[in-house]
Amino acid sequence: MSHLSDQLPHYNNPPVIEVVLGIQFEELPGFLSVHFGSFWECVRSDYPEAEDRPPLPSVFEERPSQEPSLEFLDVPPLRRVFLVHSSKNYLLQVQPTRFLHNWRKLKPTDAYPRFAAAEERFLSNWSIFRRFVEQNKFGSLKANQYELTYINHILSDERGFPHAIHEYSYVFNWPNQRPDFFLPDPASLAIDVKFRLPEKRGMLHVNVKHGRRLPDKMEVLILELTARGPAQSDASDMKGWFSTAHEWIVRGFTDLTTTIAHERWGRTR
Numbered sequence: 215m216s217h218l219s220d221q222l223p224h225y226n227n228p229p230v231i232e233v234v235l236g237i238q239f240e241e242l243p244g245f246l247s248v249h250f251g252s253f254w255e256c257v258r259s260d261y262p263e264a265e266d267r268p269p270l271p272s273v274f275e276e277r278p279s280q281e282p283s284l285e286f287l288d289v290p291p292l293r294r295v296f297l298v299h300s301s302k303n304y305l306l307q308v309q310p311t312r313f314l315h316n317w318r319k320l321k322p323t324d325a326y327p328r329f330a331a332a333e334e335r336f337l338s339n340w341s342i343f344r345r346f347v348e349q350n351k352f353g354s355l356k357a358n359q360y361e362l363t364y365i366n367h368i369l370s371d372e373r374g375f376p377h378a379i380h381e382y383s384y385v386f387n388w389p390n391q392r393p394d395f396f397l398p399d400p401a402s403l404a405i406d407v408k409f410r411l412p413e414k415r416g417m418l419h420v421n422v423k424h425g426r427r428l429p430d431k432m433e434v435l436i437l438e439l440t441a442r443g444p445a446q447s448d449a450s451d452m453k454g455w456f457s458t459a460h461e462w463i464v465r466g467f468t469d470l471t472t473t474i475a476h477e478r479w480g481r482t483r
Contacts, residue, residue, distance in 0.1 A: 217452075220382075221475075222446040222460075222461060222464045222465065223378060223389045223464055223465065223467075223481060223483060224481065224482045224483050225252075225476070225479040225480055225481050225482070226479070226480030226481075226482060227365040227479050227480045228326060228379055229263050229367055229368045229369075229437075229479060230319070230326050230364055230365065230366050231318070231348075231365055231366065231367045232316060232317065232318050232319065232363070232365040233316070233317045233326075233329070233332050233362075233363070233364055233365075234314055234315070234316045234317075234361070234362070234363040234365075235314065235332060235333060235361075235456065236307070236312060236313065236314035236315070236360070236361045236362075236363075237312070237313050237314075237337040237340065237357055237359070237360055237361075237445065237447075237449065237452070238272060238273070238311060238312050238357070238358055238359040238360075238361070239282070239311060239312075239313075239355050239356055239358060240311070240354075240358060241310050241311045242310045242311075242352045242353045242354040242355070243352070243353045244350070244351060244352035244353050245310040245347075245352045245353075248292075249350065249352070250264075250293075250295045250308065252346070252350070253343065253346050254295075254297060256298075256342055256346055257287055257297060257306065257339060257342060260299060260300065261297035261298060261299050261300070261304075261305070261306055262298075263297070263298035264295060264296065264297055264298070265295070265296040265298065266293050266294075266295060266296075267293065267294045267295070267296055267307075268284055268293065268294060269293055269294045269311075269312075270294060270307075270309065270312055272309065272311055272312075273338045273359070273442065274358070274359060275359065275416045275417050275442045275443055275444065282327075289481045293309065294307055294308065294309040294312070295307070295309070300421055302318075302320055303318055303319070303320060303324060304316065304317055304318075304335060305315055306339055308327050309342070311340075313340060313343055314361075315332070315335055315336035315339055315340075317332050317335075320362065322412070328380075329460050329464075332462075333456060337452075338427075355449075356436075356447045356448075357445035357446065357447055357448070357449040357452075358444065358445055358447070359416075359442060359443065359444055359445050360416075360441075360442070360443060360444075360445050360452065360455045360456065360459070361440060361441065361442045361443075362373050362440070362442075362456060362459040362460060363438065363439070363440040363441075363470070364438070364439045364440075364467070365383075365436065365437075365438045366436070366437040366438070366467070367427065367434040367435075367436060368382050368383075368433065368434060368435040368436075368437060368475070369432060369434055370432070370433045370435065374433045375403065375424040375433055375435045376399070376400050376402070376403035376424050376435075377399045377436060379403065379422075380472075380473045381435065381472060381474055381475070382435060382471060382472055382474075383422065383435070383470055383471050383472065383475075384469075384470060384471070384472060385405055385407070385420075385422050385470055386405060386422070387401065387422040402424065403422065403423055403424050403468040404421075404422070404423045405420075405421070405422040405423070406419070406420070406421050406422075407419075407422075408420070409462075409466065411441060411443055411458060411459070411460070411462060412413070413444075413458075413461075415443040415444070415455060416441060416442050416443020416444060416459075417441070417442060417443065417456055418440070418441050418459075418462050418466055418469070419439070419440040419441075419442065420437075420439055420465065420466065420470065421436075421437075421438040421439075421440075422436070422437055422438075423435075423436050424436065434458065437467070437471075439463045439466055439467060441458075441459035441463055441468070443455060443459070
């Protein structure tokens with residue numbers, strides 16, 4: 215893993231603002247609302263704040279479509295809980311079918327901890343969660359999918375996006391310099407592209423759009439890369455899958471962005 219990372223493109227100041235590692239598994243039949251608090255006690259010294267959020271739906275990459283069915287529930291679906299680290303930069307997301315760990319850039323001075331550190335935190339907390347499930351006999355943890363997401367905020371120049379996108383990405387180039395063009399610069403942009411991962415490990419999803427940062431209203435190009443793919447039920451292939459996903463996201467990001475942008479972000483290899 216470290217040997218592979220040493221061969222990947224590297225940036226001193228990458229535009230990444232969030233990294234999410236996650237695992238999806240079959241619903242735990244014995245997991246009830248009260249158990250969110252019980253698990254929180256296991257990690258509360260590091261993650262002292264809790265927030266309630268709506269649950270994430272289960273997603274399966276390239277699973278054959280099925281006929282929709284009507285399901286009657288005796289109780290509402292369990293929520294998703296955010297457990298926020300004391301630094302505010304890290305958080306755990308827990309629900310009866312998902313376990314995720316985020317790193318978030320909240321201030322301009324927040325440094326990206328690099329993938330190895332983010333992965334270590336995810337794996338450490340996943341081990342705590344697995345022990346918690348086993349000790350309380352909530353059922354077997356049967357993994358079915360992994361996911362890795364990188365979200366990048368690329369700041370615009372004075373012309374703004376999407377006009378300036380061609381300076382940062384090869385995905386879209388609006389040739390407005392042609393005098394015979396009738397259409398003006400586009401007012402908005404949304405692009406979705408998918409690439410197959412090797413060895414049937416899933417797909418790499420690339421989403422490009424533009425928006426404004428909430429704190430300062432600065433216009434940004436949002437480049438999101440998500441790798442998602444099937445997991446062995448015992449999660450024994452987890453490290454290998456995340457290694458592949460990380461490589462494809464880093465190399466894919468490099469392919470999709472320009473050499474001028476690489477210089478601005480301090481590419482060293």
